[in-house]
Amino acid sequence: MESTIQVLIPLFVALPLAVSLLIQLVARGHPALAELLANATMLALVLMTCYAIGDTGLYHMGGWPTPIGIDLRLDALANLLLLAVSLVGFAVALYSVDYMRRFSARGHFYSLFLLMVTGMNGVILAGDLFNLYVFLEVAAVASYSLVAFGCAHEELEASFKYIVLGSLSSALILVAIALVYGITGTLNMAHMAGRIAETGMDAPLLLAFGLFICGFSFKAALVPFHAWLPDAHPAAPAPVSAMLSGVLIKAIGIYVLARLVFNVFGVNESELGLLRWLGVLSMVVGGLMAAGQKDIKRLFAYSSISQVGFMVLGLGLGTPLGLVGALYHLVNHSMFKSLLFLNAGAVEYATGTRNLKELGGLNRALPVTGATSLIGSMSIAGIPPFNGFWSKLIIILACVESGYYGFAAAAVAVSVVTLAYQLKVQRLAFFASLPKSQDWAMQNLRREPPLMALAMILLATGCIALSFAVLGGLSDPWLIGAAREVLTAGVF
Amino acid sequence: MIYSLCLLLILVGLYGVVASRQTLKIVISLVIMQHGVHLLLLLIGYRDGGSPPIFDSTTTLTSFAGLAVDPLPQALVLTSIVIGLGVLALMVALCVRLYDRYGTFDVTEIRRLRG
């Protein structure tokens, strides 16, 4: 117990949980104290994550050795995702100080927010399958409550749809865990990988694997299972949308899929083929549906589905370059999608509407929002030299390298469609002049409060900083190459 | 044979979620589905002619390992029941709030979001 990294690993989960309970206990009637505690915790998590970069560790809870006890595992892939969660979480916590002022019960909001961060950190660090399920449920229940937070009509309806579909998928995941336990006799992922490698993938394991894919595709919002996302993400308050779309669907969806396929079940061609087709389907359907939307946040929600398709396509290619593309796109998307959702929230805060037909000319009234939104849009559309361009380029190159020219063409086409709808948002909301029916020039548009502006600038800086990650080489960006190693290393 | 009965319970719950017109019936069907899953998980740990996995001062480790049913699925099911309780409370609260807003429990009328 000498190294500090061993002390730090359980704190990633225990610290936000303890502060969440503390907020419930002492800060119920004092929202300012709750805001302070939440922001301090997220800052502490960012610092802890930065300290932990490059370290790995295996932590045995309670001192029990591996097959018997519960492990928490920190490796480069977990590091990458913890970084994404804590950076986006910190920016969103800063943003919610001002945005949530019009809601009452803000103490509850910060408690639920920290519970969601606990759940996500727990999923990322979990070393055995049932612990992963428990933390998945913690994060999911916190997110169901957060989506319904304002108790308006659409929020409740969206949250009900989300909770029913989420519970269904969790039941499927539990059936899969039962089957896997029955066959391999263990829940520890490292141990399980060894047993599966010995016995090979026979029929019951294939059934369990299929159920896992179904369950976690619900959580990641891949296309046949995406029905909850276009309702839940727009209806939630803006900081919650940013967390959901930015990190939740990735931490509990794509990360777990990557772990299960590459590290536990072992790679084989049919699994990768399934992932590729799911990815392409999500890409195309998400992109086409996004192009026709009038509500900004609904457009961004469908765009999330499309970008998640890119990531899963990259995972499904299985080659080192494809994995690098998928992981790089994962981190990039966390940054720019949360930035875009925070921008949409700032637009709604200022004008009270999200309908593109009613907006216009906001660049002069909301300068910070306009500038950061331009950066975010250019990133997601894949304009060089922003980060989105590099990650999409790597994925397309990986497709071509593996010989899937059709998928590469589809990826290029979807990128063009992404550019089209992002330009539409930019033009209609920010650059165009006001529609004749609105007279905002007369009213005082509320400019963004300073903390909201700070949060958006933080995420925009993150986007630009990530575009420098490729300086380490196209196939081995900073931090992401190490994460790729974890996946290509095969079973645990 | 008995595993197929668990599967039947899960399918009954699934049918209820898909075909129910009222929000509370959807909630109850989800609970039935979760019961089926818990039963499946418990039965995986069963051993024919086994004894309850309780250690007292007369049990030894070898007799326990040879005779008792597997206690790990029982712990998993206990945890899962408590998780299900939390989710159930949240779902019922949502149903009540939905009634507050829309005036009905009927899912076909709670359709403001579309597209």
Add this chain to the structure above:
Amino acid sequence: MNANNRPRPDTPGPGRPDDNGAGMSMIVKTVTRWLKGPILLFGIYIVLYGHITPGGGFGGGVIIACAFILITLALGEKNGLDVFSKALASRLDSGGLLIFLLVGWLGTWWASGYFFENFVTTPEQSYFTLLSGGTMPILNIALGLKVASALFLVFTVLTALRIAQGGVDVEANPEKEET
């Protein structure tokens, strides 16, 4: 579903002659007054002996909560909240889990220094008695407190929600209780 036809536990019903008129009939009230003590005691027994007999924090906590729910159902909501108020339940809810985490974190100071390590060693001849099992009884008690108060809080909040006439917009004031 008309909200006015719902039976409410606080208003007097037909044929219930009792001191404040709330709750259920006379037989139920008398039996509850006798039984609430034994049920609570049974729940506490299951929590305390959780390291020897099946049960522990979860099951025992549910039984303790059932005792208080029985009081609320049979004797009326006001009596139930007098015994176990919402503020107290909310504090025990968070406090219980904080004690759980605190005991777990204390494990990093003693023994080999892992979270949730059992750092209290008990002598061999005291195995299978109440004061054995190290930190486990303390964790069971903390869990029992949390589960009992959480379940009682959920029940109270859900039954105390007075539903307005259907479709009327209640002002957006979220009172979401954390489960």
